[in-house]
Amino acid sequence: MSELVPGGNLALPGGAVTVRVTGPFDVSALITDDGGTVRGDGDFVFYNQPSAPGTRLGAGTLTVDPRALRPGATRVTVAVSPAAPGTPLSALPPPVLQVDDHAGRPLARFTPPRPREETVLLLAELYRRGEGWKLRTLGHGYADGLAGLARDFGVDVT
Numbered sequence: 001m002s003e004l005v006p007g008g009n010l011a012l013p014g015g016a017v018t019v020r021v022t023g024p025f026d027v028s029a030l031i032t033d034d035g036g037t038v039r040g041d042g043d044f045v046f047y048n049q050p051s052a053p054g055t056r057l058g059a060g061t062l063t064v065d066p067r068a069l070r071p072g073a074t075r076v077t078v079a080v081s082p083a084a085p086g087t088p089l090s091a092l093p094p095p096v097l098q099v100d101d102h103a104g105r106p107l108a109r110f111t112p113p114r115p116r117e118e119t120v121l122l123l124a125e126l127y128r129r130g131e132g133w134k135l136r137t138l139g140h141g142y143a144d145g146l147a148g149l150a151r152d153f154g155v156d157v158t
Contacts, residue, residue: 001106006113006139011132015102016065021123022096024087025080027062028120028146029055030153032075037154039070044155046146064126066133074128077138077153081120081146089115089141097123099135112139119145 002010021027031043031052038044042052050057054069055076064076080095082088097110115121118141125136142148147157 002108004108004110004135004137006137008108008110008137010099010108010135011129012066012099012107012126012135013101014132015067016063017102017107017126018100018104019062019064019078019124019126020098020100021060021078021080022098023093024083025060025092025095026083027057027060028079028081028149029057029062029064030077030079030150030155031055031069031073032077032153033072034074036075039072041155043070043073044150044153066126066128076126077122078124078126079120079122079146079149089118089121095121095123097137099124108135108137110137110139112137115141117143119143120149122149 028046045052045055045057054065056063094111099108121141122138150157
């Protein structure tokens with residue numbers, strides 16, 4: 001298993017992978033194209049909308065099958081926010097992301113730097129590179145919550 005740092009990359013094997021985050025966090029995912037925007041609100045996977053083509057969210061684990069993503073999707077960005085509303089990320093232990101292959105074998109682990117005033121943290125993105133898919137760790141955040149994150153990715157937030 002690879003221990004990744006912010007900006008680290010790892011080639012992913014073919015097939016589905018699971019992305020798990022330990023701790024008191026809600027996991028979200030945004031499915032985007034090469035321009036970094038969603039096609040519609042259905043590309044935002046979170047606790048109120050736990051699935052989209054090629055993605056399924058349950059109990060802090062996101063399963064992504066790149067082969068089953070909607071046409072034109074080239075990136076899945078994984079974010080976390082506190083499970084308890086109003087709790088600052090800085091008051092929680094750092095989220096730990098683990099990525100496993102379809103058989104449950106660990107591929108990568110990432111612990112981002114401790115958040116400060118952020119309320120949502122971008123942890124990683126799975127992205128298409130040629131015919132394959134890769135994982136890139138991020139570790140930067142948003143101070144204006146899921147709504148700000150969603151707006152920046154093109155989700156219509158009302």
